[in-house]
Amino acid sequence: MKKPHKGFRLWLTTQPTQDFPLSILQASLKVVTEPPDGIRANMQSSYSLFREDAFEQCTHPAYTSLVYGLSFFHAVVQERRKYGRIGWNVPYDFNESDLSISLSLVKMYLSKIGKGPNWLPGEAEDHAEELQATRPLPTATDIPWETLRYLIGEAMYGGRVTDDYDRRVLATYLEEYLGEFVFDNYRQFCFCKAPISYTLPADGTIAGHIEFIKNMPATNTPEVFGLHANAEISYFVDNAKSIWLGLLKINIANNSGNSNDSAVGNLKEEALVATISEILDKMPERGLYFSPGTEALTPTQVVLAQLRERQDPCEKPHKRVKITGFILSGNVDTQELDRLNLLTDTMTQSLHDLSRALRGDIGMSGDLDELALSLQAGFLPKQWRMLAPPSLKPLGSWLSHLMRRIDQYTVWIEQGTLSCYWLGGLHTPDSLLTALIQVTSRKKMVALDKLVLFTEVTDKTAAAQIESTLEHGAYIEGMFIEGARWDSTVGRLAPQTPRKLFEEMPLVKVMPVEAHHLNVRSLLRTPVYATQGRRNAMGEGWVFDAWLPYSEHPSFWILSGTALVLQTSD
Missing domain, CATH: 1.10.8.720 (Region D6 of dynein motor)
Structure with a gap:
């Protein structure tokens, strides 16, 4: 249109999005409508x-x-x-x-x-x-x-x-x-x-x-x-975090724009090198289970080798070993270790590459630039996040979480089974729950679609208090409750403690039971999510449903947003 009419006006409406062309925004008169507040x-x-x-x-x-x-x-x-x-x-x-x-x-x-x-x-x-x-x-x-x-x-x-x-x-x-x-x-x-x-x-x-x-x-x-009144605290905390992250991203963008060769140019290289060295010191060498003087084994080889050691030598090779906690989760820990080693190998390699780039041995690529900026700002780097389970934690807390995951995997391999599983430390926690159902189905000769998961909150607070493992099911630790709290004295849900947004749950029994035996009277169907971010529009984030006893009307807990999460954002 070379000569538009002087009275012509083009109105465009859009939802807030990062993909809207910046040139159109700069050349336009902008009117923003916001929903009423209150x-x-x-x-x-x-x-x-x-x-x-x-x-x-x-x-x-x-x-x-x-x-x-x-x-x-x-x-x-x-x-x-x-x-x-x-x-x-x-x-x-x-x-x-x-x-x-x-x-x-x-x-x-x-x-x-x-x-x-x-x-x-x-x-x-x-x-x-x-x-x-x-x-x-x-x-x-x-x-x-x-x-x-x-x-x-x-x-x-x-x-x-x-x-x-x-x-x-x-x-x-x-x-x-x-x-x-x-x-x-x-x-x-x-x-x-x-x-x-x-x-x-x-x-x-x-x-x-x-x-x-x-x-x-x-x-x-x-x-x-x-x-609960605590929801307002969460609202203000989330707003403060959002503002802080926005300012931090602006600062990173300014540093990136002012550098000559890359975004690392204006960053404090000494602090960055120290951060890289600190993380590398925590990483397992050549695989999680490498022993000095021997060739590193893949996680699958480690699991199969330990499985052969636990078999009776008189048994036929094709005979199935008696179902135990280890066999129950044999495929689970194999997959978990494969994913963990892929993550740690990627972390180690990328950190070594960044160290070489800082010394000038290799050029600084876009991925290394993003890694350096993330380490400096305390964010989880994108290339690590893609290989890790969902998490909202900052880099420091995420690394501590990773070290605890490695500790659980190490004990899992050394002992062959766990008396209590930290579900939040698994890459795919639902795979363990599926394994529980499959094993119970084989042992009880019950169809898979006839079994459902049932939960029971115990009075135990640590794995050391467990005297024996469950015949059907497993103990779970490290879950947090939001929107309510667990009253151990009466064994049921209770309103939140003021100014306490999350509380850790005692150990929880997760047991597969036949659906027609399930009695959920006076029990609240409570969602269990992987992170505090709960579930997204694609349905990702939900793990399973827990059943928790209550005394108030169920609407009280439903409107309170009561849920369990496997890991918090702190």
Whole structure:
């Protein structure tokens, strides 16, 4: 377009993304819209879209209260996003169209109830007043609550939700907000009682609702959303970390831009060399199980050699060894060691290459440049992260975590089995759980699809307290609970300790049982995630489900975001 019309304007809308062309942004006038902050602002935004006669479109006496209730629900599910993973595993873009279609659905059902089962179109409209006079007034008991909750939770809002546990949270809110109890004359309904009571407005007009919303608090505490007060601490900590990481990346970019040959030019090479030397000193030489004077063996060769040593020499070579803890996990530790040695070999080689580059023996490549910057900034280098299990830890904590993993693998090989497994130290923890099911299936002669995992929290806090291994299953250590705590005195879930975001769990028994024998009454299905990042939009991060006893109503723990994680981000 050589000569565009002087009144021509091109409007582009986009979600926040790193891929948007920078040249277009620089040449454009930018307008940013952000969702309202707080329940009051959210509800004011929703009510601003209602027409003045919105409440007159349905004559059912419960309609105005349901409009307010759904608007409150809409505000809550949006505000829950700001608390990160403890709010929603996957952030969802709920918008006004979800609320609008839900209100239309409610109006349709309530209008149908108001007209009664004998309503007919056409001529029957002429006798509407006569029919209405002889018909009892509609009440809250006439409303199909279960149908409304299902359609709103599974289709309207639930259509955006991809995570099963997020869908459970959504359904729990609807169970708490939509029901006959909303109109109980003997007990006033409250969306939340502490620290401020959120109730329904007494004035049923739209003007009364707007005035009622104006008097609501401008800010909200996590308790309004069913979360513990600790969730606000997590929110501020995550924001502070985000700002700090942003500043750190800007500083790295500036250093990179000011260097002559590479980004390492302006970094303190002495500190970098010391860091490289410190990490190399911790790395196993030529493989994890190399012995001086002998050729290094691969992890597979080590496992097979130890397996042959444990076999009875009188047994036929093809005869299967009796199933023990070692055989149970033989394939598991072989795969784990292969992955670990690939990681440590890559780390060792890349650090040696970086040392040579710093001495000027070889040129500085892009990968080595990224490695140097990551080591200097305390980030986990990209080429290491690609070979390591998921982790949100900074470099220092990650290295300590790696050393502990190596220690567990070493004991595993030396002893052939473990009395207690540190699940967070495995590359693929679900492979061990699958092995448990497979072994139990063979020993009990039960089909694999008939077995499920069941958990039992013990009173033991260390592996040294275990007197004997389990015949079916294994002890697991090193799991952390978020959104709740474990009360060892009563053996059930309890509310979090103030200012304590995570607490380590006692040892947990994980046992395969037949599904028809599983009794989960008064037990909460609790997700176990690999990291504090929980589960992403692709479904990655979930490991298995644990069953934990509770005393409060299950909605308390569901809305609190109760979950177990195998490793924290610290």
